[in-house]
């Protein structure tokens with residue numbers, strides 16, 4: 045049998061850092077990353093044959109749990125018909141129509157399918173610049189929109205986990221086109237527009253921030269940004285790559301009062317059901333600026349891949365209201381239990397939700413922005429994480445990530461999590477900086 049140690053040693057010899065995406069390396073929790081060979085429902089199995097209850101959910105796509113039979117069947121049937129033709133297929137229109145039906149035509153006019161969330165946000169930015177003839181983009185500190193050059197400044201997710209301000213390799217001239225401001229701070233948005241308004245192409249915002257742990261927008265925040273952006277002739281890009289079709293059938297926008305519209309919306313993760321598929325969507329007159337209809341170029345060999353489409357469509361078709369109800373209720377049970385366990389041993393903490401996404405911050409008051417997120421006793425997370433792992437529960441290997449519950453988390457899986465929490469809370473209480 046291969047051990048996790050052996051698998052990681054082998055990977056380190058051929059992959060930078062032993063991984064293909066930084067957070068997987070367990071950098072902020074320490075120890076040897078688990079190397080997984082299979083997943084079914086709420087469980088994942090590592091190379092040593094150990095089964096873990098999974099709360100990573102492939103970082104979002106596994107809304108229905110792993111290897112859901114309807115998705116596996118759809119993928120197998122699509123694969124038998126060929127892996128892609130470099131040409132259009134009816135399934136592309138099927139998915140675009142499904143997205144429109146779920147979200148509504150006031151937000152979605154047309155859809156462009158791409159392969160990753162990074163591509164979706166990168167293209168949305170190019171489109172916003174093409175539409176407005178302006179260069180600057182405003183983003184919020186701690187928000188992660190993928191790894192394109194202009195969007196890595198003060199980003200969440202792996203950048204937060206590694207505790208670095210951005211990335212080497214980004215020209216200063218490119219970084220200078222991004223203005224980073226604090227989240228949940230409307231004065232900062234107003235002031236930025238007062239100073240730079242005529243140069244700003246777009247504000248990009250996570251629909252609900254969940255890459256610095258979960259930090260929901262204050263009520264009315266997204267609507268107020270939309271108002272300011274539109275008064276100034278700029279565009280609002282709502283990034284629903286993480287929240288889209290996860291926190292509700294129509295994403296975070298569907299959970300809000302819908303009293304505002306974004307000009308462009310980005311999706312990923314759930315819409316590919318675990319295969320590489322993402323999208324940008326928005327008002328038809330803006331989307332029609334994309335080539336070949338318009339002058340803003342974007343293309344992709346793998347865009348609209350038929351097997352990814354089959355997985356995404358099957359996932360959305362199986363994610364009915366009872367699936368969302370189940371995920372919401374399981375998330376409430378697990379997050380309440382985590383909070384109770386930490387409270388029982390006197391660990392200062394707060395749990396924040398964005399629908400069924402949630403995370404624990406080791407500070408008594410819920411953080412509202414990246415500065416407050418960083419001001420927590422993050423040293424309590426590694427022992428908490430490892431105690432859960434030892435008890436057979438795989439949490440996100442960073443305090444700056446959300447916990448992902450799926451529709452497959454049944455009583456057996458939930459009880460294993462609930463049983464593990466008191467020991468993990470004790471480990472967190474004994475940690476020292």
Ligand SMILES: Cc1ncc(COP(=O)(O)O)c(C=O)c1O
Pocket residue numbers: 103160161162163165188189190191201250255283284285286312313322
């Ligand atoms: C909100 C958000 N936008 C964009 C991305 C980038 O997506 P991808 O990793 O598919 O490139 C992510 C990934 O975590 C995300 O959470």
